[in-house]
Amino acid sequence: MSGYSYEKVVEAADFLKSKFTGSVKIGIICGTGLSALGDDVEDKVVVPYTQIPHFPESTAPSHKGQLVFGNLGGKSVICMQGRFHPYEGYEAWQVAFPIRVMKLLGVETMVITNAAGGLNRSYNVGDFMMVKDHVSLPSLIGYNPLWGPNDERFGPRFIPVSNAYCRDLRALMREVADSVGYKERLREGIYCNVAGPSFETIWEMKIMLQLGCDAVGMSTVQEMIAVAHCGMKACVVSLITDYCVIDYDTDDKVDGDEVIAVGQERAADMRKLITAFVKRLPV
Ligand code: HPA
Numbered sequence: 001m002s003g004y005s006y007e008k009v010v011e012a013a014d015f016l017k018s019k020f021t022g023s024v025k026i027g028i029i030c031g032t033g034l035s036a037l038g039d040d041v042e043d044k045v046v047v048p049y050t051q052i053p054h055f056p057e058s059t060a061p062s063h064k065g066q067l068v069f070g071n072l073g074g075k076s077v078i079c080m081q082g083r084f085h086p087y088e089g090y091e092a093w094q095v096a097f098p099i100r101v102m103k104l105l106g107v108e109t110m111v112i113t114n115a116a117g118g119l120n121r122s123y124n125v126g127d128f129m130m131v132k133d134h135v136s137l138p139s140l141i142g143y144n145p146l147w148g149p150n151d152e153r154f155g156p157r158f159i160p161v162s163n164a165y166c167r168d169l170r171a172l173m174r175e176v177a178d179s180v181g182y183k184e185r186l187r188e189g190i191y192c193n194v195a196g197p198s199f200e201t202i203w204e205m206k207i208m209l210q211l212g213c214d215a216v217g218m219s220t221v222q223e224m225i226a227v228a229h230c231g232m233k234a235c236v237v238s239l240i241t242d243y244c245v246i247d248y249d250t251d252d253k254v255d256g257d258e259v260i261a262v263g264q265e266r267a268a269d270m271r272k273l274i275t276a277f278v279k280r281l282p283v
Pocket residue numbers: 115116117118194199200216217218241242244254259
């Protein structure tokens with residue numbers, strides 16, 4: 001990972017180790033509008049990103065920019081209230097930096113959320129889409145956190161990402177969704193990653209649909225590549241915050257404020273799902 005040496009990741013991890021005691025095996029990332037999940041963490045220690053050595057700054061609207069350590073669903077967790085996005089101007093290795101820090105803190109399983117636009121015509125705003133796989137034009141053409149010299153201490157040069165969205169965790173998430181009454185609402189599909197921050201053109205969205213993608217968003221994939229590289233497991237759930245408009249004869253269009261508002265409105269439901277999932281994680 002070009003801009004960060006191993007030592008810088010160690011420095012950030014060591015700083016955080018001085019802030020909490022005990023081991024933490026579960027990492028959570030709260031997506032746009034979904035930070036409320038971190039507020040549910042009990043007995044918490046909160047560390048603003050600005051205090052952590054080498055951590056990027058969180059500039060995206062509604063992203064609080066702090067790490068929360070504590071208990072959720074009876075498990076020790078570390079929760080990122082706010083993530084880094086390519087559109088903030090960060091390099092892919094900066095976007096993925098917190099994943100490596102969490103790895104050094106002992107995290108083995110990541111639970112990642114995001115806000116996404118619904119491409120699949122059968123999706124409704126407010127649905128959850130568990131990510132089965134991704135298509136990422138940015139990472140295919142080089143916006144990849146592993147671009148540049150490889151540090152074997154994190155993982156090998158070439159890595160498969162074909163089971164990054166862990167099959168076992170997806171099965172567990174389906175079971176959990178069923179048990180909390182979200183059986184119909186939990187979809188499973190393909191996440192198309194775009195760089196943003198402009199939303200997609202109508203024709204771009206039509207192409208994504210032709211490619212079999214079910215939802216589109218501006219985050220997560222660079223984190224997931226780092227997750228796969230350092231041998232962690234992950235489960236990713238998107239909240240469908242808008243229905244992608246692919247009709248030239250309407251003035252309806254996606255709106256960034258609406259994406260945040262829907263995230264915030266549905267944050268309680270996401271919280272319920274993720275907390276129940278964390279409770280059932282075999283760690
Ligand atoms: N497009 C891209 N990113 C998004 C969208 C969208 O429609 N909704 C939430 N994030």
